[in-house]
Amino acid sequence: MKKFSIQLIALFFISFIAISCNKTTENANDDVENEGSHPKLILTKQGVDNIRKNLGNVPIFDKTLADTKAEVDAEIELGILVPIPKDLSGGYTHERHKKNFIIIQKAGVLFQILNDEKYANYVKDMLFAYAKLYPTLPVHPQTRSYARGKIFWQCLNDSNWLVYSAQAYDCVYDWLSKEERETLEKDLFIPFAKFISEGNPQFFNRVHNHSTWGNVAVGMIALVMDNDELLDNALNGLKTDNLNTGMRDNDGGFIKVEGLRLGFFGNLDEPFSPDGYYNEGPYYQRYAMYPFLIFAEALHNVKPELKIFEYKDGVLLKGVDALLNLSDADGDFFPLNDGQKGMSYYTAALVSAVDIAYKFGGENPELLSIAKKQDRVVLDDTGLAIAIGIKEGLEKPFTKKSVNLSDGKKGDEGGVGILRSDNLELVYKYASHGSSHGHYDKLSFSLHEKGNEVLQDYGLARFVNIEQKGGGNYLKENQTWAKQTIAHNTITVNEESHFEGKFEIGTKHHSDLYFYDDKNPNIQILSAAEVNAYPGTEMLRTLALIKDEDFERPFTIDLFKIKSDSKKQYDLPYYYLGHIMKTNFEFETYDQLNPLGKKNGYQHLWKEASGKPATDNTVFSWKNKDLFYTLTTASNANDELILARIGANDPEYNLRKEPSFIIRRKNTQNTTFASVIESHGSYSSVSELALNAYSSITNLKIVLDTEAYTAVEIITKKNTTKIFIISNKDNSTDKNHIIKIGNKEYNWKGSYYYK
The missing domain is CATH 2.70.98.70 (Beta-galactosidase; Chain A, domain 5)
Known part of the structure; x- marks a missing residue:
């Protein structure tokens, strides 16, 4: 009886969303000329419209949406928590700031799909709390990293924060006033982007998964703000004395590699083989695929002339196939090089990778079988494509061969x-x-x-x-x-x-x-x-x-x-x-x-x-x-x-x-x-x-x-x-x-x- 009641509530919730969003879509279409240009990175205006029209009819998408809403609602109940940074990974302040950037990205998506200002207000309040905190922060008190962040002990995690927060900002950009946007960009986003790039060239101007996150963080916020200077830095690296010189981590030091291309393009060129294998191994390929693919999707939407999914003969899409083949019968990645056992294609990074590869790689039906096992999708155009494919029964087994x-x-x-x-x-x-x-x-x-x-x-x-x-x-x-x-x-x-x-x-x-x-x-x-x-x-x-x-x-x-x-x-x-x-x-x-x-x-x-x-x-x-x-x-x-x-x-x-x-x-x-x-x-x-x-x-x-x-x-x-x-x-x-x-x-x- 209890299970039956939960199912009824879930069905009612999805139906309510569908009806509400269809009404929202109708109202939006009446006033489309007055709308701005956002969201445009991962979610798009047309994509949001398609999602709203399909709500209630795509089970795996509807389930993901319901789960996400429950997760974000619980965090909203807790209020805005932005503690003074002090801990290494695993500590309270580290995990709290990590939770914040994940939740505001999801809240931004919920605002777009459900058109509920509760979520926009949460994103706004969180971003303004950081805009107040960030200018007061010195570098992180933990000194272990070669490139210390401000919110986190290393610039890598600061970059994680910016990749996700840029998506949240994109979702509420048009909802915010011009003055609010100017404050956030002046006090938070531009200083943040410059700190992890110009302030830390030893981190930013390298070929390494760390640098990929840094390049993408700067690139994502640059696309939201239409900042060409930051975008060029993200794509091609900083124009400094280190131009055409990459730095590779050497267990506490660095080795210069002459003639190495830098920036996002450099990190696509160097570590990936033509087969899509990433030289650091599958554990770090999995970690890097999220920024690689999420930025590629944003570039596809905002800068289609770059034809990013065709770059290096489609190496990013090949990378997804390579990663899936580098997993065992249970989906766990083989622990080559530095690799933690148990990491698998059920991780969120591979959910987005599979969804993006399906949408932009020709809708390979074998990827649907992986997505079905993952049992969740990204709440955007790519996740909708997966959800529709699964609903229509198009999946075929992903067969791993030698x-x-x-x-x-x-x-x-x-x-x-x-x-x-x-x-x-x-x-x-x-x-x-x-x-x-x-x-x-x-x-x-x-x-x-x-x-x-x-x-x-x-x-x-x-x-x-x-x-x-x-x-x-x-x-x-x-x-x-x-x-x-x-x-x-x-x-x-x-x-x-x-x-x-x-x-x-x-x-x-x-x-x-x-x-x-x-x-x-x-x-x-x-x-x-x-x-x-x-x-x-x-x-x-x-x-x-x-x-x-x-x-x-x-x-x-x-x-x-x-x-x-x-x-x-x-x-x-x-x-x-x-x-x-x-x-x-x-x-x-x-x-x-x-x-x-x-x-x-x-x-x-x-x-x-x-x-x-x-x-x-x-x-x-x-x-x-x-x-x-x-x-x-x-x-x-x-x-x-x-x-x-x-x-x-x-x-x-x-x-x-x-x-x-x-x-x-x-x-x-x-x-x-x-x-x-x-x-x-x-x-x-x-x-x-x-x-x-x-x-x-x-x-x-x-x-x-x-x-x-x-x-x-x-x-x-x-x-x-x-x-x-x-x-x-x-x-x-x-x-x-x-x-x-x-x-x-x-x-x-x-x-x-x-x-």
């Missing part, structure tokens, strides 16, 4: 590949460094199944917006652990991180694609090379996701070939999640734990146990959730097998205490690591029954390893033999190969062979 996304401005700086087969997703990173948010982990990978991590990438060391943990900001362990090479599933040489763990070296280099092939639905494969991470050492890693009838589910072949100019120590970790089931080697556990090393991330790993291979095959099995996994690797007699756990030298418990299995090969010059990772079987906690809990492999062997070719033989429990061969020197798809292994001859065309 994809190889290039990195770099020209697409020639490596990339990220996602291999997909059934429920398995393998993410292979062979990209550029990724600006200040990059990690030192060339040729690393992670493995996912059904939305769960099997072999993980650690992500970042940060508790975002949780005040108790460093004010919600990056912890020192992000540098000492998360960015270091040993924290990732890739080779570390001599316990030194790639590029010495130095930004100024790593940012100059990238890995290179050797070959990628997804044409065969049963074999998804990617191979990449790295020759700069360690001078004198060349690395070639090939990862293949193979579907074979002799295996229950697709399995992964991991072939890591190393050529060096001298003998070295190689550590190859696998950061598995779950509980060890069984190994085929004996290991010694330690009563007293010691760190695995002293620096470069090793100081954060407890050495819990170690052993030696029992045979020429090492088998390591574990259970994660309700599935079993087995890593089978071809062993050398002198390998050391290490069971480690994150958490050493972590007195404040800033790191997750997760396990790792490390294969260590000492005093070796040239070598190849060959492994197979299987997903198999299942366990039910209800029936307490384990099915197919053991590996399907009886033997894994490297049967050929020369400069030209590497071949791995797999023998299954069904007594079948599989052979996988890669051409190490010729990646041509047209090259014919003939080689003899033992008494058998193999011939094929292309860069690899599997049968």
